[in-house]
Amino acid sequence: MQMPIEIERKFLVVGETWREVPAVYYAQGYLNRDKARTVRVRIANNQAFLTVKGANQGARRCEFEYPIPVPDARELLCLCEQPLIEKYRRNILHAGFVWEVDEFLGENTGLVVAEIELPDESTEFERPDWVGLEVTNDSRYYNANLSRYPYIQWQNND
Secondary structure, X not given: OXXXXXXXXXXXXXXXXXXXXXXXXXXXXXXXXXXXXXXXXXEEOOEEEXXXXXXXXXXXXXXXXXXXXXXXXXXXXXXOEEEEEEEEEEEEEEOOEEEEEEEEOHHHOOOEEEEEEOOOOOOOOOXXXXXXXXXXXXXXXXXXXXXXXXXXXXXXXX
């Protein structure tokens, strides 16, 4: 049996045209955000998930995700390290790929990131005009790190 692998690239977002797509509110927290593994609880659209991710190896890492009851997720969010990650997500289809655009709230307000999941690290794709600088290898933009070092703390230090 092959381990599930996530291959994801991450970019900053520019412009405003991505806002035309309806958004879904997400609340998520981390029970563990160790470099070798993260354990995340997420609620979105009356669905909840428990996700375990391995260490990043470039744009690749193992990922296990399981649906859980929403009441359990609410209780687990209370056990998570603070602050929680709150954001609006928009799924935007462009040139055959779904881009997930996350507009962060709370202590990460002002940050907007787009992610694309790819079948292979060498897969070529077309960037929408609202996709800016790639930040795949900048660990500050990982959600687990944004819960530890929110954007508001470092945004003006670039």
